Amino acid sequence: MFLNSRVVALVLAVVVAIVTTAFLSLVPDVSEQGLLVTALLSFAATYLLVYITFEFLVFKEIGEIYKVLNKMRKKDFSFIDAGDASDTNNPLKRINREIYTYGVNRNKEIEDLRKLEAFRREFLADVSHELKTPVFAAQGFVHTLLDGAVDDKKVRKKFLKRAAKSLDNLDALIHDLLTLSQIETGEIKMHMEHFDIVRTAHEVIDQLENKVEKKGLTIGFDREYSEPIFVHADAERIYRVLMNLVSNSVKYTDNGNIEVGIETEENEVKVFIRDTGVGIPPEDLSRIFERFFRVDKSRSKEGGGTGLGLAIVKHILEAHETQVNVTSTVKKGSIFSFKLPIGQSTQEMEEEARLELELLEQEDA
Template identity: 80%
Template sequence: MLHNSRVVALVLATVVAAVTTAFLSLVPEVAALGLLVAGLISFAATYLLVYVVFEFLVFREIGEIYKVLNKMRKKDFSFIEEGNAEDVSNPLKKINREIYNYGINRHKEIEDLKKLEAFRREFLADVSHELKTPVFAAQGFVHTLLDGAAEDKKIRKKFLKRAARSLDNLDVLIQDLLTLSQIETGEIKMHFEHFNIVNTVSDVIDQLENKAERKDLLIRFDKPYKDPIFVYADAERIYRVVMNLVSNAIKYTDEGEIVVGFEITDQKVEVAVKDTGVGIPPEHLKRIFERFFRVDKSRSKEKGGTGLGLAIVKHILEAHDSKVSVLSTVNKGSIFSFKLPIGQSTAEMEEDARREMELMEEEEYD
């Protein structure tokens, strides 16, 4: 590279010196010594100028571009960590910056693909494991019956119930997978409406009350809510969200209570589900909304569930431009909360419609 810049500078300097000397030789007043001095000065000045320009502004930048391309060819993206805050007034530096930015984007794409590949492998392994459990259980009960146990009515009924329970669990798992997939692909559209969130939560509490009583747990509101609290959301999906959160609270609470409360702030209604359960370790908080992720896989298997409940909660709330927040302390309990836009009652909507009609009539009259 140095050799090339020197050769270019030498050739150009020689040409410029020769032209300058030839031009000055046409002037009679210029002596031979003057021609020699002028030639040397033009040669030296041109050589230095061309050398500096080519060496520091051309060949060096081309060398940097080559280094970046060579590393990218070898799939070495370590140069990205070095940063590049150089001035980009030089066109070659601009090209180098573009290549550098391309390298950054390519590196990010590769990292994302690696993460997706790891997620795909983990997801397939989890799905296979989750499907295998109920299928093998039902298969075992059916084959036992086929091997002769069906002759005993008591055993036959007992095994058929267990097989049916396993198949029911399989159906729930498949339905949750379909729901999650449809939400992610946008096949399930949210139908927004104004509804009373207090009634929704009350329905969930009524539905799960027996389940809580079997564990000697209490489900209640944090205080009496005599007046309705309206939100603007998909009522059916929000019912599913509250159902999953309260059901999880019951599942991971061995004693105490589950409390649901509301708080209205900045045109938002915050819904909070608090339990006195086992809590979640801090290192697992970021992963609890992943599909099939369980803090304690052995205990979670015993307690049942598909491992998709919180993932569905996350995606439903994201479709509402909201998110679920978690505060948890191990062996003390957890608080899951989310916010929804405040809604209007039927009377308020009718009043707004009446006012709009009056304004339209006034505009027509004017």
């Protein structure tokens, strides 16, 4: 039997009209005309009330629930309503919205699991490849020496140097992987202190100056910094961040210059590294901080590195509750920047400590 609001309303209206008329007929002196009017009125009122109630409060919402379930079966989640399930008194509407929420949450979980699975496969493939390269290289040099080349002094020295370099690359890769893992699991804690970011940036520039000169580039500050600028952060980790970002700029710049700039804002210090390198395509900007991701794999291999530098930068800055930003134009260059809380100089901290001590002495007095 096909059941809808009209059928339910008609059946209930007929039943109510019959029952009402039957009871009214038991009353003495009620005319047939009165019974007819009573039957018609009770029928009409019951029909309208039941029809409206079932049509708009029950069957319509049940129909919507079925539509939602059908779309969920087809994995179509474009229907999701962001409304609050508690903003209506209709229980069926609340159920419908709960299904909406359940559907979008389950879909998000499924998509996240798929992304994690894809990331896991890609990560394992990348790690295997990155580990295999230096291991096979060192293995090849050592086996060549064992096969007889060890008797030739020139060949022996050259091959041992190459094997040592391959093992050094392997050691750097393992060290970076361990660093990333320890930061993510919280094993490496940030030791916050007040230090001069200008001095730290100067040390990084001095460290990379010879490498920059070999490529025919120039490196330096965007302007002269005659006064120190203090930040509150982990000095060792921020040095690593600057080293990785500046090294990355040097790697991808063939001509021009690399500049380090520092801007003081209200409660923050912004540090940026600007280069005139090859730039990053827009479609790769969202992935450059992934482990082992390289925009140009062949150039990256030639330039060395473990492919984990930017990933380490991202995780260190996240541990400082900040993030690295990048803007880039292909063939024109890139700008990497991040912000740190403004710090205090030694004199300022001493003055602050002196004032606190005076206040305590006044309170004791």
